[in-house]
Amino acid sequence: MNKFKMLASVAVLTLGLSNIVSAQDTIALTISTLDNPFFVSLRDGAQEKADELGYKLVILDSQNDPAKELANVEDLIVRGAKILLINPTDSEAVGNAVAIANRNNIPVITLDRGSNKGKVVSHIASDNVAGGKMAGDFIAEKLGDGAKVIQLEGIAGTSAARERGEGFKQSVTAHKFDLLASQPADFDRTKGLNVMENLLASKGDVQAVFAQNDEMALGALRAIKSANKNVLLVGFDGTDDGIKAVKSGKLAATIAQQPELIGRFGVETAVKVLKGEKVKEKIPVDLKVITQ
Known part of the structure; x- marks a missing residue:
């Protein structure tokens, strides 16, 4: 009887292993x-x-x-x-x-x-259109309608950049923002810094910046600090670095995805x-x- 029990146990074990292997x-x-x-x-x-x-x-x-x-x-x-x-x-x-x-x-x-x-x-994916609009609505909540804004765009051709831009555009229209510039910085921190430096030289009266991801926002933050400007800065993604910057008061907000x-x-x-x-x-x- 014990022998049969042992054989049955082996059979069950083998079946279990077979299921694990098939799941691989x-x-x-x-x-x-x-x-x-x-x-x-x-x-x-x-x-x-x-x-x-x-x-x-x-x-x-x-x-x-x-x-x-x-x-x-x-x-x-x-x-x-x-x-x-x-x-x-x-x-x-x-x-x-x-x-x-x-x-x-x-x-x-x-x-x-x-x-x-x-x-x-x-x-x-996250609803990127809704997220872009959330960013714009947040800016309007803080600065009111008609604010002078800049958008830093992600990589051209990506659905994320297109959809976040589409959502932000809805807010620009709804809140009658003065969109001073909207330029790509390719979702990259260094490019965010460089593009923001160039924009600040010609668009120094900007009141708020929406960066389509936190990496560009953090790059833009360096440029804004170096220029000694007071600009409301909103990122997107809710990365660890982005959230830390928000909690320390360096970024106003980030639209948090859950990657x-x-x-x-x-x-x-x-x-x-x-x-x-x-x-x-x-x-x-x-x-x-x-x-x-």
């Missing part, structure tokens, strides 16, 4: 850049969820280069990825990578930034797709205004 389908994730703290947090959230659910997650950094992104996707397909999570470098250029995955019958889920081409089973949650939702959605479950085409992640 490879989920692939390409990140636009790991030089940005926001995307590091997104990666970490995805990794935590993959570990929790028992799935292997392979992550590659595209270094803000669409050609590198395309090569990464080709590499991941060769390595046997069953599903692809893409945080695009550029919403237009990523269409080539999505097309390759489509041809190989590998489902694609986009994170934070969308793809303008190809078949994507789900897009997981860890975007990463976690990405893996959760990928697992559902792998199991043959139906998923929503768009999965929103909540935003909030963080102030001192």
